[in-house]
Amino acid sequence: MPWDEGLVNSLVYDAPDPSEGRVLSYVAALREALDLALGADPAVFVLGQGVDDPGSMFGTTKGLYEKYGRDRVFDTPLSEESMMGVSAGAAMNGMRPVYMHNRPDFILLAMNQLVTHAAKFHFMDNGQTTVPMVVWAAIGRGWGSGAQHSQAIQGVLLGVPGLKIVMPSTPFDAKGLMLAAIADNNPVLIFEHRWLMKKDGVVPEGLYTVPIGKGIYRRRGRDLTIVGASHAIELGLTAANKLAAEGIDAEVIDLRTIKPLDIEIIAESVKRTGRLLVVDTGWAMGGVCAEIGCLAAEHWLEHLKAPVRRIGLPDIPTPAGFTLEQFYYPDVERISTTIRDLVRTRSTIPVS
């Protein structure tokens, strides 16, 4: 059992309504996506450290090597850079690899192949090759994950042309976005969040995709727009639902994909509500929060009734100790406080 399993098991989510369809856990939805993709296309293969071990990547690859063989579902040496390049090279030659890491921290070893090679080849060779590969990792949080096992690096990669970055928040999206990522002809990163893995949801059977690059309204509201993805928008949605009792009517946009970014959906909402809170599981500086905040300043300033707020991580490495972790991470309470503050603030910017 992974060392943070107890923590993840203790998280409580609203139970889905079984009358709406088949209920699956987040992990089971991911496993089903991989199973369907492997079954549908012989070009798909799954690699990563431990994808065929008993832990089977949090259970997402459980039973797959028995079903599809070790040629198509295989463990790798601890050679992150080269295995990223191997994935890219295979993708450039007709395969569709899904390269799985149990933490994004390990992707940092492979930045040369990811950023300087996989993301660039289609452009560099003028479209002669495509690089249809998926790189998957689960962001850790809590239980002493610490500075080197909890990094949410999506902001670091946001500025790299040629990459797509997907961050699901529901079992439905986890399956649909995985299948969309495998079908996509570009390098697609999927950043899951460890804390979502025990979330249940209604998940249709069979093949379906969730479009990459399109956000979705999780809640409609008049007073402010909360935008983000993955576990951050889960917290945002919880806060929004709670604050409805106080008469605060928040709109919640789950981006699902942070690159390409669905700017239209944010613009549409912000122009109506005039208030924007950006939430992210990564560092606020230079990341998703910063980018969306800048877009607001660039394009929607005249619609803003208050300054943009952001809730990400402070510009500090993650501490491993329990008490320090509580100060470090945003929670529903912190988000709620910021929302209350935001709806009470009036902009000092003169509106013409």
Add this chain to the structure above:
Amino acid sequence: MIQYRYEGEGVEGFLRRGPAYPREFHLRLFREMFRIRLIEEEIERRYHEDQMKTPIHLVIGQEATSVGCCASLTHDDLLYSSHRTHGNYLAKGGDLRAMLCEMFCRANGCVGSRGGSMHLIDKRVGMAGTSAIVAGAIPIAIGAALAAKMKQEPRAVVVFCGEAATEEGAMSESLNFAVLKQLPVVFFCENNFYSVQSPLWTRQPPRALWKWAEGYRLPSVQVDGMNVLAVYEATRQAVERAKSGGGPTFIEAVCYRFRAHGGAGDDTRTGYREQAERDAWDALDPVALHLEYLVSGGLLSHTDRDAMREDIVAEVMDAFEFAMNSPNPVQADLYRHVYAE
């Protein structure tokens, strides 16, 4: 002081114990080396005009490695390479006009002016990819070999690298994985002793590179990279091994760069290598040595050689003319192929 000496046996030494090749094969190899030499010299001659706005890495002195290696490959075999690509691209069958268009930053360059000198790619002839990061193309080539194996395609993948690639972790990782999976790949390591201006002794302890590679448990050989036939023979065996399921091979081809790491001209006078060493290797010029062998053996006359040169020069001049008169890209071209459909 001569830091790095030639320890090869020369063309005739090799042939005394090696197989006999037909005259046509000799002439083909010589012509390809001669052609690359003349193309490179013309690029070098015109480089100061600043119309080729691209960093160049000339292969003058290293023609035998590309030509000898590619003589054992078909267009279905894939070649990946690093920044010194001119020889690889031409020997693999790449189009000269499209290469020069790339040098002159024209829209009809082989990669639409996205690559310049360092990224000459043409998948139609199996010139599959290059990297300006020294060991960067190696894992990619391993991935291509993995794909070939998974799809049961009877092709070999060759990856060219300089000896400095053995200092990057990606090469060690790739050797390990290629041996683990017994992939159809040939590591073709050109050891020219210098990385830019850093001699090998400042970068690695004294050892034979092919011996180092052998530690990964794959067949490893050292060949005379100044002798096109020795290179051909070693590569032929490695490619046969790859295609027959025998797994990867490491080839260390000992050679010498006659020019600076980048740009036109020789930079020996800056002091990182001695003129005496440069002169010693100059006497081992692979193009001149092979010509000498052909002439002394009566396989090629000087008149034939002159006719060959005239023929090549006409082709080269035509290609330069074509490139310089080719259209520049337009702004809309910049936005294409960032993402694939």
